[in-house]
Amino acid sequence: MARHTGPKCRLCRREDQKLYLKGERCHTSKCAMENRRYPPGERTFRYGRPSEYAIQLREKQKMKRAYGVLEAQFRNFFQKAEAARGITGENLLSLLESRLDNAVYRLGLAGSRSQARQFIDHGHVLVNGEKVDVPSYQVEKGDVIEITDDMKENTEVKKYTSLAEQRGMSGWLDLEGGKARGKVLRQPERSDVNDVEFEEQLIVELYSK
Numbered sequence: 001m002a003r004h005t006g007p008k009c010r011l012c013r014r015e016d017q018k019l020y021l022k023g024e025r026c027h028t029s030k031c032a033m034e035n036r037r038y039p040p041g042e043r044t045f046r047y048g049r050p051s052e053y054a055i056q057l058r059e060k061q062k063m064k065r066a067y068g069v070l071e072a073q074f075r076n077f078f079q080k081a082e083a084a085r086g087i088t089g090e091n092l093l094s095l096l097e098s099r100l101d102n103a104v105y106r107l108g109l110a111g112s113r114s115q116a117r118q119f120i121d122h123g124h125v126l127v128n129g130e131k132v133d134v135p136s137y138q139v140e141k142g143d144v145i146e147i148t149d150d151m152k153e154n155t156e157v158k159k160y161t162s163l164a165e166q167r168g169m170s171g172w173l174d175l176e177g178g179k180a181r182g183k184v185l186r187q188p189e190r191s192d193v194n195d196v197e198f199e200e201q202l203i204v205e206l207y208s209k
Contacts, residue, residue, distance in 0.1 A: 053206070053209075055202060056202045056203065056205055056206035057206060059198070059199050059200075059202040059203055059206075060074070060202075060203045060206055062196070062198070063096070063198055063200070063203065066196050066198075067096045067099065067102060067113065068101070068113050068114055068117065069096070069136075073136065075207075077092060077095050077096060078092055078203070078207055080095060081094075081095055082207075088204050089200030089201050089203065089204050090189070090190045090200065092200055092203065092204075093188070093190060093193050093198065093200055094187055094188050094189065094190075095138070097170075097172075097188035097192065097193060098138045098139055098140075098187065098188060099135065099136050099137070099138065099139075100116075100120060100125065100127065100132060100134070100135055100136070100137040100138075100139055100145070101113050101116040101117045101120055101135040101136070102116070103139050103145055103173065103182075103184065104116035104119065104120065104125055104145060104147075106170050106173055107145060107161075107173055107175050107182040108160045108161045108175065109125075109145075109146075109147050109157060109160065109161065109180055109182070110157075110160060111156070111160050116135070117135040119147065119151070120132065120133055120134070120135045120137075121133060121135065123148075124147050124148050124150075124151045125145065125146075125147055125148075126145070126146050126147070126148065127139065127143055127144070127145055128143055128144055129144070139184050140184060140187075141184055141185065141186050141187060142183070142184060143183070143184045144181065144182070144183050144184075145181070145182050145183070145184070146179070146180060146181035146182070147180050147181075151180075152179075152180045157180060158180075161175070161180055170188065170192045171185070171186075171189075171191070171192050172184065172185055172186050172187065172188040172189070172192050173185060
């Protein structure tokens with residue numbers, strides 16, 4: 001499976017915003033965005049305002065990187081969002097939030113979305129009691145998500161769950177404290193995405209060209 005293998009902190013610095021790609025580290029003073037808040041690479045000064053296309057492309061790249069999806073996957077999500085009823089940009093965010101790897105991350109069963117994908121790939125995640133090894137699996141209302149019993153005893157997982165309980169759950173998920181298990185209460189809405197700032201309308205405009 002194709003994936004980004006370079007330094008994750010460079011992606012946040014490129015977008016000039018925390019994308020929470022490194023899990024717990026992003027919440028500490030060790031975060032690169034706290035110490036090097038400038039774009040990666042050779043530091044050259046650019047004059048003038050970026051073009052409309054550049055701004056739209058930057059927004060698309062930010063959303064792709066935050067959720068860890070590649071171009072072909074992202075385009076497929078956009079096409080589904082466009083075909084669905086409602087506002088296309090909000091539909092797109094709802095589809096990305098409904099990915100299993102994101103749900104595992106939001107529940108605090110993993111420190112980051114990339115770690116959640118690793119857990120899923122290795123068969124450590126169950127949906128309604130059945131093993132699911134597809135990170136892009138779309139969770140639905142009523143689904144119960146948990147990790148396998150051997151992973152529940154992992155000290156790192158216990159720490160992530162504890163931090164998630166302190167931060168509070170997204171409104172569309174419910175975590176059963178101490179059981180490393182959560183339930184999907186409803187489909188995610190635009191208001192549930194508040195950790196990273198997105199202007200999804202710019203992406204709709206980009207694909208409408």
